[in-house]
Amino acid sequence: MTATSTPLAAPSARRARRVATVRALLRRPSFVIGTAVLCFWVLCALVGQAIVPDDPYATDPANALASPSGAHWFGTDALGRDVFSRVVVGSRAILTISLLAAGLATLLGTTIGLVMGYFGGLVDEALSRVAEAVMALPSVILALLALTALGPSNLTLVVVVGFAYSWVIARTVRAAVLTERGAEYVAAARVRGERSPYIMFGEILPNVVPVVIVEFTVRVGMAVFSVASLSFLGFGVQPPSPDWGLQIADSYGVLSAGAWWTALFPALAIASLVVSVFLIADNVQGALSE
């Protein structure tokens, strides 16, 4: 019984392992940098509206395309709005949508992955084919198709991006579940007469959590990229929202007139957010596999 009880019966050991993992992470400089950048953007998302110098929505056409200065640190856009304020406040939409989309994808993907891996057989076969069909298309194309059909809104964006990524997560979780399925603690649970949902979520899930955490962080980074791309293409967050992808799309026409600041700062914002999330994901993966 010792083998079967290990995963469940040793919470203190798990806590100790968790503390060790966090310590290992904090010793990695790239993790610290990534976390700092992400925390900065999360802070912007939470209190940005209150601290920015200008109303990010207030148009001032007479002052359009002003270059960066003391009055407007990042200059103004084609409608005279303060780019700095828009970049800071713009973090809220993209972070919220990306986190929700990644969260939804993780929830859906983990559930599907557990079902596929635990039941195997026909269920696994059928769901695997669906996953292949969904993953055959690049996620942005898939999202574009759905957004065209459903019409763009933030909720649709979360659902569509979440759905597209859930199958990728499902495949990874399934692989992890397959190795756990044969473990003795699962057999023991069956012998105890536990029901399948309990075995999946109560017994197997805690043992594949590291995989789920890594998947979630990676997907947050990818979701940021997808949401920004969709907004750039006009299918994501809608004007006049200070969304970063949208800001770059709006700046497209004025770039040739030399107004580089309207595109550069939101582009740097996207890049810094994506890189910070991937730095965190890489380090979490590394620390968990140590």
Add this chain to the structure above:
Amino acid sequence: MVREDLRMARMRSRHSELENHLIDELLAARLDRRTFVRRATVLGMSMPAVATILSACGDDGPAAGTGAAPAAGSGVRGGLLRAGAITPGRAVDPLKLGDTGSVTLLSQTGEYLALSYGEPELRPMLAESWEPNDDATVWTFKIRQGVRFNDGTPMTTRDVAETFNRLADPRNGTNALEVFDGFLSPGGTRAVDETTVVFELDQPNGSWPWLVSSDNSSAVILPAGYSGDWEKSFIGTGPWRLEAYTPKVRAAFVRNDDYWGEPTLADRLEYTLFEDEVAMVLALQAGDVDLIGYFSVGAGRALLGDRGRFTVNAIRSAAHSNWTLRTDRRPLDDPRVRRALALTLDRDELVRELLQGYADLGNDSPFAPVFPMTNTDVPQRAQDIEQAKALLSQAGLPDGFELEVTVWNTGVNAAYAQLAQNAARAAGIRLRLTMQDTATFLGTGDFGSSPQLDVISGIGDWGSRGIPNAYLAAQLSPSGVRNAAHWRNDEYARLLRTYVAESDLQAQRRTAGRIQELLLEETPVIYAFFPNYLTAAATSVQGIVPTAMGHMLLAQASRA
């Protein structure tokens, strides 16, 4: 002076009642010189006659070269001309023209009875002259002789008559029905002899020559047996002949040696087709093309600010973003609410900043300042937030209201909508914006399955026309095919009938004034500005003749 009077008297005896009325208007100083020339050309008066009348009135007469198609250029002969245009959204078919890119390509090989060019003025093209009967129900056109299609076959009056009977046939669903409906029936155009074509109209129309000119971009003269597939041959009588066409990529043309007019200066013309304006503007900046067709202020700021390298040609136009308000839906069913919304807009700022001054002010009617029949005595609507708030209070909405506005994301519309959203907030009106691409916004084009016609409020986009008739009929009349405001007003319908039948400019202006006042009162559609039609070329290129409809006449264009 006595000699002038005698000449004038002789002239008068040769002109119809309508034409003599026009001369009276000029003598009474109710028409300026430019408007007189414009109206005279519509009525088919020849340029020598116009010059005689003007000189009898103490004017030096119209400038040289206004008589025929644009004057022959003195540019450099030979070589290749490289142009850029937005790629047509679908197959180019003269009967169903979808967009500016299609009109641009069509205008290389296709020609009209008359050319509507520059400050609205009508110039003979495939027709040499035209005249109405006394009540403007029958219009007789003299057709140019010796014209050949670019496949070598001669153009006859039968081809001309067939072209218009085809366009007027509702079964063909052509764009031309927008203005022919109710005026020209299939069979209403007849070839009388080898030089004469007669339009017998269902009701009087004093502006008929406009409606069969390049203003009606579908009205290019095609062979009698035309059966579609225009893209295969680019059949027409124009100065160029198609060499090769790859849809969405390029169209190459060579000089049409059979052309009736001045031969092209360049030996070849190559059009590169672009998916979007910015790419097209960048190609001009990079020197990949010598000239480009329509670009918006938003995409072309770099060109507007670099006059040393590029020539920008701005044509005043009647193109507009029509902001429709459903008059059958709460709270917009109350005219006070619609007026309040219109009063929040700072139109001067929109023209000055959004359009960089390249636009005319709109006064919530399709009577653009560029039209001579527009009544300029009607007061201009200006921003007035206090009045807007007062109107909302009277309408029982002291706290304002929320309105979803669906925006066709093209040209300046997205920026316009965001500025309007900001402006409306001052009066407590909260606009929620939904951007839609072209295909989504237009839908099938029918009521019930087209957001542009169904949404409670939408911002659309209309191209320019030489006269406002198409806008007045399609957008605002009770039976209008694009009446997105769902506005049904009997007085308007009556005034519109009167207006269209009138051929006298003063009468048209009077009726226009009443229509403009009614539209200000009712405001089913907000017309805030009329952007100029902008084209650009490298400064080394000369002789380009663009129209506000999208035509690019390049026969006399050349590179120095």
